[in-house]
Amino acid sequence: MARVFQLPVTTGRTAIAAPAVVGSTDRPRPGIAAGYLAPHPPHLIYAENPPQNEPRSTGGWEVLRWAYAELRRRLTRLRPDVLVVHAPHWITMVGHHVNCVPNPRGVSVEPIFPHLFRYHYNMTTDVELAETIADCAAEAGLVTSKLREPGVRVDYATIGALHLANPSWDIPVVSLSANNNPYFYAEAALDEMEVLGAATRRAIETTGRRAVLLASNSLSHLHWDVEADLPEDMSREHPFSHHQYQWDIRLLDLVRTGPTRAVADFVPQHIAQTASETKAGSLTWLLAALDWPAIPGDVLGYGTIIGTGNAVVEWVPEEFSDV
Numbered sequence: 310m311a312r313v314f315q316l317p318v319t320t321g322r323t324a325i326a327a328p329a330v331v332g333s334t335d336r337p338r339p340g341i342a343a344g345y346l347a348p349h350p351p352h353l354i355y356a357e358n359p360p361q362n363e364p365r366s367t368g369g370w371e372v373l374r375w376a377y378a379e380l381r382r383r384l385t386r387l388r389p390d391v392l393v394v395h396a397p398h399w400i401t402m403v404g405h406h407v408n409c410v411p412n413p414r415g416v417s418v419e420p421i422f423p424h425l426f427r428y429h430y431n432m433t434t435d436v437e438l439a440e441t442i443a444d445c446a447a448e449a450g451l452v453t454s455k456l457r458e459p460g461v462r463v464d465y466a467t468i469g470a471l472h473l474a475n476p477s478w479d480i481p482v483v484s485l486s487a488n489n490n491p492y493f494y495a496e497a498a499l500d501e502m503e504v505l506g507a508a509t510r511r512a513i514e515t516t517g518r519r520a521v522l523l524a525s526n527s528l529s530h531l532h533w534d535v536e537a538d539l540p541e542d543m544s545r546e547h548p549f550s551h552h553q554y555q556w557d558i559r560l561l562d563l564v565r566t567g568p569t570r571a572v573a574d575f576v577p578q579h580i581a582q583t584a585s586e587t588k589a590g591s592l593t594w595l596l597a598a599l600d601w602p603a604i605p606g607d608v609l610g611y612g613t614i615i616g617t618g619n620a621v622v623e624w625v626p627e628e629f630s631d632v
């Protein structure tokens with residue numbers, strides 16, 4: 310089968326030393342301060358009615374939006390230098406790409422829900438970190454590419470997670486693509502995302518950044534194919550099936566008890582049972598970047614969107630738990 314690797318990959322589980330405290334006490338400690346599962350369905354931004362999005366709504370999906378409100382409160386305390394996002398709808402067929410365009414801007418339209426999401430974006434990239442992530446991933450054996458075309462439209466999964474975490478866009482970002490191999494080759498494993506996660510961690514340590522990571526994935530992913538006349542009619546919103554709901558809750562029970570390695574080991578089963586969007590690898594990348602801490606995750610909220618399961622979850626490494 311086709312391979313996305315140039316070299317035999319190293320394990321993504323190599324222990325990496327905790328980041329040192331550097332400089333004065335005024336400078337926040339570098340490293341990965343937190344990671345979030347941060348789902349991106351366009352309905353959440355549509356329901357928020359931000360000025361960047363053209364369509365208007367009467368609300369909806371409040372429980373998940375309240376979970377994001379709590380994420381934003383916590384992010385303010387964490388004071389990151391940069392948000393790093395891995396998103397499943399920037400699909401690259403060969404390798405893993407990193408957006409190195411200094412100031413991507415334009416209009417992003419969700420192709421299935423253009424009546425919900427026509428978003429005007431203007432983002433600042435942390436180019437040094439973006440390039441270092443690409444370099445570290447290449448050193449680990451991954452095919453990588455540094456995107457430098459300013460006109461390439463940013464996908465709605467990248468924008469969705471970044472907007473909902475930080476709608477003021479006053480924190481620089483790094484955006485990673487999702488290699489699409491897992492959707493074509495059954496044997497292509499999520500192990501590959503562990504390599505990318507470890508490389509992301511190395512790059513953050515190398516550049517001395519204080520980063521927060523966003524895995525832009527929904528959970529169970531079978532959904533309705535007929536929309537209500539009013540998209541935000543919550544009387545129509547519920548899990549696609551009891552089966553999907555049960556498997557999502559099984560996953561979240563593991564999240565709430567930890568350790569993170571057990572969560573990742575359960576992900577393939579969860580994908581097989583629910584067509585989970587975690588197949589794109591964002592969640593596995595996130596947990597690998599955190600270096601598999603033996604901690605529980607904090608489930609800030611769970612809810613369905615057109616029947617799919619979505620959870621906002623926080624993991625804070627012990628060395629940052631005093632923030």
Ligand SMILES: [Fe+2]
Pocket residue numbers: 349350397398466527586
């Ligand atoms: Fe999606």
